[in-house]
Amino acid sequence: MDPRFIQCDRDTLYLMPPSVQDWLPENHLARFVVDIVSQLDLWPLVSAYAGRGSDAYPPGTLLALLFYGYATGVFSSRKLETATYDSVAFRFITANTHPDHDTIATFRKRFLEELKPLFAQILTIAHTMGVLNLGKVSLDGTKVKGNASKDKALSWEHACKLEKQIHAEVDALLRQAEEADKRDVPDGMSIPNELARRGKRLETIARAKTEIQRRASERYAKEKEAYDQKMAERKIKKQENGKKPRGREPKPPEPGPKKSDQVNLTDEDSRIMPTSGGGFEQTYNAQAGVDMDSMLIMENHVTQQPNDKQEIKPALENLTALPDTLGKVDALAADTGYFSENNVKRCEQKHIKPYIGTERDKHNQSFNKRFYQPQQPLPENADPVTTMKHRLKTLEGKKLYAKRKSTVETVFGIIKAVIGFRQFLLRGLESVSGEWDLVCIAYNLKRLHVLTT
Numbered sequence: 001m002d003p004r005f006i007q008c009d010r011d012t013l014y015l016m017p018p019s020v021q022d023w024l025p026e027n028h029l030a031r032f033v034v035d036i037v038s039q040l041d042l043w044p045l046v047s048a049y050a051g052r053g054s055d056a057y058p059p060g061t062l063l064a065l066l067f068y069g070y071a072t073g074v075f076s077s078r079k080l081e082t083a084t085y086d087s088v089a090f091r092f093i094t095a096n097t098h099p100d101h102d103t104i105a106t107f108r109k110r111f112l113e114e115l116k117p118l119f120a121q122i123l124t125i126a127h128t129m130g131v132l133n134l135g136k137v138s139l140d141g142t143k144v145k146g147n148a149s150k151d152k153a154l155s156w157e158h159a160c161k162l163e164k165q166i167h168a169e170v171d172a173l174l175r176q177a178e179e180a181d182k183r184d185v186p187d188g189m190s191i192p193n194e195l196a197r198r199g200k201r202l203e204t205i206a207r208a209k210t211e212i213q214r215r216a217s218e219r220y221a222k223e224k225e226a227y228d229q230k231m232a233e234r235k236i237k238k239q240e241n242g243k244k245p246r247g248r249e250p251k252p253p254e255p256g257p258k259k260s261d262q263v264n265l266t267d268e269d270s271r272i273m274p275t276s277g278g279g280f281e282q283t284y285n286a287q288a289g290v291d292m293d294s295m296l297i298m299e300n301h302v303t304q305q306p307n308d309k310q311e312i313k314p315a316l317e318n319l320t321a322l323p324d325t326l327g328k329v330d331a332l333a334a335d336t337g338y339f340s341e342n343n344v345k346r347c348e349q350k351h352i353k354p355y356i357g358t359e360r361d362k363h364n365q366s367f368n369k370r371f372y373q374p375q376q377p378l379p380e381n382a383d384p385v386t387t388m389k390h391r392l393k394t395l396e397g398k399k400l401y402a403k404r405k406s407t408v409e410t411v412f413g414i415i416k417a418v419i420g421f422r423q424f425l426l427r428g429l430e431s432v433s434g435e436w437d438l439v440c441i442a443y444n445l446k447r448l449h450v451l452t453t
Contacts (some may be wrong), residue, residue, distance in 0.1 A: 030089040070442035073420040077101035112434025134327035138408035146270030157259040223253035
């Protein structure tokens with residue numbers, strides 16, 4: 001019996017030109033991305049991008065290309081260009097055209113600022129589709145590696161030592177140049193070239209030291225403000241009680257750079273931070289506020305701070321700036337890294353109930369601990385922190401706080417493990433913030449596609 005196989009004929013010509021509409025299933029993510037982009041107001045991009053020089057690719061096409069690329073783990077402009085030849089989905093998005101990698105890279109870097117309003121527009125579309133009604137939000141941060149090596153970080157101590165060493169080498173080279181007539185210069189050595197090379201290194205070190213000094217001045221100003229506030233509070237307590245306040249007297253901050261202060265020569269806006277897996281990396285701290293019901297990202301921003309305590313304020317600003325049609329945030333859950341009295345008060349001032357952990361919960365809690373509820377009623381004159389602690393001990397509070405892990409941390413897991421975004425391609429805080437917008441938009445489109453199919 002002769003085997004029967006489906007015939008694969010690569011030589012027969014099409015009787016009619018193929019249509020890109022026939023290439024993908026109706027519910028494919030690429031079709032969904034193109035459809036969503038067609039509903040966005042792209043006039044700011046169109047007016048800025050068109051009308052100069054040769055014909056340009058439509059901004060909507062390049063946006064859809066970037067959104068779909070970031071949603072499927074294709075980030076680099078060169079790989080995106082290759083995908084427009086190799087992938088049916090990418091060929092559909094670009095309508096069988098092939099933007100080169102320079103065009104893609106330039107467009108991405110040029111219009112990062114315009115992504116913020118598009119982020120809000122996509123959330124509005126999600127609300128119109130009936131899958132988003134803003135209410136309870138989980139907030140957390142994750143370290144994302146910068147486009148720089150931690151080995152390129154230069155500390156203040158090493159910079160001063162290196163500067164001294166290079167100055168000594170320059171003096172030695174100048175002396176050797178003066179004595180060149182008396183003795184031979186080593187083969188292959190050019191004293192002018194060696195001097196020029198060291199001059200450039202000294203310029204780099206000088207810029208690094210200037211940046212370290214600037215950061216040290218900013219740090220000292222913040223520490224001095226906090227110190228003055230603490231001393232003023234201790235003075236008030238002493239006047240009220242007539243006794244010296246308990247505890248050690250705060251130590252005044254010291255001005256100037258510390259030996260360990262450093263700057264990265266590749267991306268000076270990135271910082272060396274501890275990572276969850278242990279050790280240290282040259283990273284940024286990427287933040288996201290996730291709607292607990294839809295698991296869509298409602299707020300995002302990037303910070304250079306290794307801890308999260310200062311990130312409640314920008315998160316609240318972004319959440320309250322969302323369109324009113326999406327609804328109002330009524331609860332915000334965050335882990336202990338965000339806890340402070342001021343952060344609790346900030347939430348209350350925005351009429352948002354805070355569920356911020358005040359202490360780390362141990363694993364494998366006992367039955368009594370998990371279902372324990374406070375027996376004493378909340379005092380009428382309780383301050384915001386006491387009120388929040390009481391709220392966290394109720395069954396409803398425990399349930400909502402526990403849901404935090406299964407929302408925002410799941411989103412970070414999808415972004416890093418499923419989509420594969422673990423390192424920024426761009427450099428500098430402004431560019432990295434724009435790229436994080438792009439990542440969050442891509443995630444939201446991927447999630448919205450799941451919610452509506």
